[in-house]
Amino acid sequence: MQTTWIVSANAGRARIFSEADPAEPLEEIEDMVSTAARMRTSDINTDEVGRTSAAGSSHNIGGNEAAGFAHNAKAGAPNKAYQPAQTPQEHEAEQFVKDISNYLMEAHREGRFQQLVISASPQFLGALRMYLDPHIKPLIKLEVNKDYTHSNAQQLREQIHEQLQAQRANRLQ
Template sequence: MSSATWIVVAGEGRARIFASAEDSSTLQQVDDFSNEHHSATMLTEKQAAAYSESERKEKERDKFASQVAAYLEDARLHERFVRIKIVAEAKFLGALLSHLSEHTKKLIFDKVSKDYSSLSDSEIEEILKRG
């Protein structure tokens, strides 16, 4: 069983997962997800016509949040972390939380409504050190 703390840094277009060991303040990137639907919709013209722009964005955000949540659920089942901090854009944070199981939600020790997903690894590390 790992003793790592995972930090999820996410927005609607990208989600990165970092690990931090108990005895280290250094972050190590575990994975990096890109939302391929963020900049261009994959809906057909007929489907796109059925939804407003905001509805399409919401559906794409929800689908991406579901993918990230599935990854976290699998990692929890394989005991790859013992706790999680989530730093995400507010709407994405809500969508992500809605897809997580109660077991995984119990491992969340902090939630921050900020979108740092476009920052470099070193910028994220510096922000997280400051608290």
């Protein structure tokens, strides 16, 4: 019989359940928690002055002297108003997605599951899609765009089975 893993995740937590026999209860095999979820925002964000903050220097970005500004503008360097492409929270969520993806890939190599169901908060589901290995994607039999990380195993199973039945009904129409 094929083993199906059910991943229930959001940016702070991922619970992974195994279903080898539909008559048996789901077995929780992993409960991953993002390191950022355990930290305060003040621990993630830093007040330290970065390399680009030397506002009075013509040798660094954002200088108030004409030569420094002109040099930096020509070089395409960011100015004092530079904003990073990601917030620290987005960066931590991306790292967590990569951790989950790596865990799933390793487990697949070990033959621990043959099918996958993913239930995740909308934004996190999009990130998972982006980072999942191409060998894992064909194993996905269902994606649920909802966060069930706080549901117990029985509630999760019921929600997944409802979604599978709805998916089958849509295919028949």
